[in-house]
Amino acid sequence: MIKVFIIAGLVAIVLTMASSLFYLVADKGHSKKMVNALSVRVGLSVLLFLLLLLAWSQGMITPHGL
DSSP states (O other), X not given: OHHHHHHHHHHHHHHHXXXXXXXXXXXXXXXXXXXXXXXXXXXXXXXXXXXXXXXXXXXXXXXOOO
């Protein structure tokens, strides 16, 4: 179940990066939409990192050696 949230978080981060790229090209820097999209991406990244730390500390996910 936790892996679904991790994958969804990664997909959301990629989508916000794509939307910020679109706003960079479309608006040519005349609006704050790109900055807002990148702010959301940073927030999602921090949230995903905290989720990973919580899941690891609770034993829901375990690291493995390669």
